[in-house]
Amino acid sequence: MKCQRCGSEPFERFRGGMYCRECFAVKYEGAVESAVRRYRMIGENERVLAAVSGGKDSVAMLSVLEKLKKRFRFEFSSLFIDLGIGDYTRNSKRIVEDICKKLDIELHVVRLCDYGFTIDDVSGKTCSVCGNVKRYIMNRFARENGFDSVATGHCAEDILSNFLKNLYSGNIQWSEKQRPRLDGYDRMVTKIRPLYEMGERENILYVLSRGLPFVEDECPHAPSTIWKEMVYDIERRIPGFKISVLRNLARERREDSAEYRYCRICGEITSSDICQFCRNVARFSRNQ
Ligand code: Q46
Ligand code: ZN
Numbered sequence: 001m002k003c004q005r006c007g008s009e010p011f012e013r014f015r016g017g018m019y020c021r022e023c024f025a026v027k028y029e030g031a032v033e034s035a036v037r038r039y040r041m042i043g044e045n046e047r048v049l050a051a052v053s054g055g056k057d058s059v060a061m062l063s064v065l066e067k068l069k070k071r072f073r074f075e076f077s078s079l080f081i082d083l084g085i086g087d088y089t090r091n092s093k094r095i096v097e098d099i100c101k102k103l104d105i106e107l108h109v110v111r112l113c114d115y116g117f118t119i120d121d122v123s124g125k126t127c128s129v130c131g132n133v134k135r136y137i138m139n140r141f142a143r144e145n146g147f148d149s150v151a152t153g154h155c156a157e158d159i160l161s162n163f164l165k166n167l168y169s170g171n172i173q174w175s176e177k178q179r180p181r182l183d184g185y186d187r188m189v190t191k192i193r194p195l196y197e198m199g200e201r202e203n204i205l206y207v208l209s210r211g212l213p214f215v216e217d218e219c220p221h222a223p224s225t226i227w228k229e230m231v232y233d234i235e236r237r238i239p240g241f242k243i244s245v246l247r248n249l250a251r252e253r254r255e256d257s258a259e260y261r262y263c264r265i266c267g268e269i270t271s272s273d274i275c276q277f278c279r280n281v282a283r284f285s286r287n288q
Contacts, residue, residue, distance in 0.1 A: 001018050002018075002020075003018060003019045003020035003023050004017050004018055004019065005017075005019055005020075005023040005026075005027075006020060006022075006023055008020035008022075008023075011023075011024050011205075011209060012024055012205050012209075014027045014028060014031075014202065014205075015027070015031070021209045022209070024205065024206070024209045025206060025209040025210050028060075028064075028198075028202060028205075028206040028209070029064050029067050029068075029206075031197065031198065031202075032064045032068070032194055032195065032198060033064075033068055033071070035180065035194065035195075035196055035197045035198075036068065036072065036194055039179075039180035039181050039196065039250060040181065041180055041181045041192045041193075041194060042068075042072050042074050042149070042192060042194075043074070043148070044072070044073045044074070045073060045074065045075075046074045046075070046148040046149055047074070047075050047076070047077075047146060047147045047148050047149075048065065048074055048075065048076040048077075048147065048148065048149050048150075048151050048192070049076070049077060049078070049079050049108075049138070049141070049142045049145070049147040049149070049150050049151070050062055050065055050076055050077070050078045050079070050105075050150075050151045051078070051079050051081070051134070051138050051150060051151065051152050051153070052078045052079065052080055052096050052099075052100075052153070053080070053081075053092060053096075053153070053215070054080070054091075054092035054093070054095040054096045054099070054214060054215040055092075055153070055214060055215050056200065056203050056204040056207050056214045057153035057154070057155050057158070057195060057200060057203045058152075058153035059099055059153075059207050059212050059213075059214040060153065060195065060198070060203040060204075060206045060207050061151060061152075061153040061194055061195055062078060062099060062100075062103060062105060063103065063206070063207070063210055063212060064194060064195075064206075065151065065194065066103050066105060076105070076151070077105065077106040077107070077108060077147075078096070078100055078105050078106065078107050078108070079107075079108045079109075079110065079138065079141060079142075079150075080092075080093060080096045080107060080108070080109050080110075081109075081110050081111075081112065081133070081134055081137050081138070082109055082110065082111040082112060082113070083112050083118060083119040083130060083133070083134075084111070084112055084113050084117075084118025084119055084120055084121075085118070085119050085120055085219060085220065085221065086120060086220070088215075088217055088219055088220060091215060091217065092215045093109070095213050095214065095215050098213060099212060099213060099214075102212070108141065108145075110137050110141055112133060112137070115281055115285065116281060116284075116285030116286055117280075117281065117284035117285045117286060119133070119221065121284050121286070122280075122284055126221040127221060127222075127223050129280050129284075130221070132276045132277055132280060133277065133280065136268065136275070136276075136277040138150045138152075138189075139187075139188060139189050139268070140268060142189040143187060143189050147189065148184075148189070148190060149181075149184070149189060149190035149191065149192050150189055150190070150191050150192070151191075151192045151193070151194055152191065152192075152193055153193075153194075153195055153203075154193045154195065154196070155195045155196075155198050155199060155200045155203055156195075156196065156197055156198060156199050156200075156242050156243075156246060157199060157200050157228050157231050157232070157242075158200075158228075159178045159193070159196065159246065159249070160231045160242060160245060160246065161227035161228045161230070161231050162174070162175075162178060162227075163175050163178050163245070163249065164227055164230060164231070165227045166178075175249075178249050179193075179249060179250050180192065180193050180196040180250050181193075186260070186269060187262075187267075187268060187269050188269055196246060196250070197243065197246060199242070259271070261273070263275035263277075263278055265278040266278055
């Protein structure tokens with residue numbers, strides 16, 4: 001079988017058709033572009049900060065944003081958060097630096113150790129602390145440096161597995177946040193997810209088709225994959241499940257006008273007196 005677009009050597013299937021490397025990449029980029037248009041993710045002249053970990057998803061996002069920036073007329077830079085997870089962070093940082101150099105993308109680095117701790121110092125709910133730290137740093141860095149939005153490389157399976165997990169634990173408010181574009185308010189910067197409709201397998205094949213390096217090791221704190229396995233299992237039984245739920249989740253809903261306050265220590269938005277990030281600093285920092 002040959003590439004159905006140009007007749008060259010086949011590389012992989014994409015959504016029903018067989019394509020060579022170049023045509024696979026073009027079809028993939030076209031699919032991301034359609035999602036960016038469908039959900040009106042990026043406005044003209046917006047300054048986008050792309051959070052990159054070096055994994056397949058964020059590398060795919062960087063490469064596509066680079067391709068789309070002229071057509072959609074936005075500017076973008078990238079942000080790597082040095083979480084201090086031993087060799088994993090060191091390798092990831094090196095790879096991110098290589099990619100940004102190769103694609104000529106400006107790279108900013110924020111080190112968690114400058115706040116007095118690293119993720120390796122955290123005991124217990126590591127990923128929950130890490131998630132809080134990343135959200136806090138991305139938002140604050142973007143706002144303080146004049147960015148209009150933060151782009152993350154969450155893929156379809158990330159969003160759906162988070163949705164199921166949060167539904168299971170009764171965390172409905174979090175489920176409501178699983179949308180392709182969440183408009184900012186007050187001190188919160190807009191969040192966008194350009195890979196909202198892309199599967200993780202498609203992302204890895206795209207990165208390979210473009211010959212880009214990516215972090216292949218898993219974070220040593222990586223949680224169980226049970227929720228993702230469930231998403232794959234449901235999709236196997238009900239083909240089309242992923243895209244249907246994602247599009248339903250993306251529908252505009254009226255937001256509950258949730259009450260918010262400002263953290264007594266750092267001034268960021270929080271639902272209580274002191275934000276979770278400052279609580280984490282107080283708990284884990286070696287400087288206290
Ligand atoms: S980096 Fe952080 Fe992930 Fe590692 S500690 Fe967990 S959340 S697994 S995406
Ligand atoms: Zn705070």
